Amino acid sequence: MMSIRIIVAGANGRMGREVVKMIQQNDHFTLAGGVSRSQKGRDIGEVIGFGPLEVAFTGSVEEALAKHDAEVLVDFTTPQSVKEHVELAVQAGVRPVVGTSGLSERDIKELEQLCRERGSGAIIAPNFAIGAVLMMVFAGQAAKYLPHVEIIESHHDRKLDAPSGTAMKTAELIAENRHEFKQGHQGEEEVLDGARGAYYQGFRVHSVRLPGLVAHQEVLFGGPGQLLTIRHDSLNRESFMPGVKLAIEKVLELDHLVYGLENILDL
Known part of the structure; x- marks a missing residue:
């Protein structure tokens, strides 16, 4: 070669x-x-x-x-x-x-x-970690069956963009497999602006920035009597x-x- x-x-x-x-x-x-x-x-x-x-x-x-x-x-x-x-x-x-x-x-x-x-x-590529890519793909598949979803991504405090590219790509893959609807109580009120995270196609995306973190994301899917969590962590x-x-x-x-x-x- x-x-x-x-x-x-x-x-x-x-x-x-x-x-x-x-x-x-x-x-x-x-x-x-x-x-x-x-x-x-x-x-x-x-x-x-x-x-x-x-x-x-x-x-x-x-x-x-x-x-x-x-x-x-x-x-x-x-x-x-x-x-x-x-x-x-x-x-x-x-x-x-x-x-x-x-x-x-x-x-x-x-x-x-x-x-x-x-x-x-x-x-x-928003993320080059193979495990993170699999997480995104699996989340897109899960959204077909569990459409109530929220994304929580966590990164080091020197990251410039929020949400992360990985979270945005995950949200896009979820939206491809989920009819748009607004989740949560219709009368919901944020006591603090931004408490519910960013709004995307009816669901929420949350960003955490702290020293000590590298790149982490979990996608939470809720259904009657159950919770599915798909998570990936890059440790270095x-x-x-x-x-x-x-x-x-x-x-x-x-x-x-x-x-x-x-x-x-x-x-």
């Missing part, structure tokens, strides 16, 4: 560091470049504690794409910059694998159109790497954008 050359945007961040580590552990992957505005010019390995890798940080994705010959861009950056990064990569003939959440439905549709026009593969960021590895390998086979890791799993 020929080596896949990869640029990592956000390589100095928590997830980016794990991606660089994963790349170094796989013989058929090569770290072509990394992006960090604050570490521009420094050796990536020295900055993140691996020892010299002889690959220096560039200050922007645009600079990295121009400087390095690569097949794949892995992006774990910020909601404010990710759409532009995907556009730059596709226009440069590089396949994006995106774990940054915060893209709107409109953003995704525009990126789908760009990928179709360019014949480029791309994968955007290494849990996302098998999914990232799979996406890097699969994106080279695609000619369109795929939203959600479940679409490249054999389910």
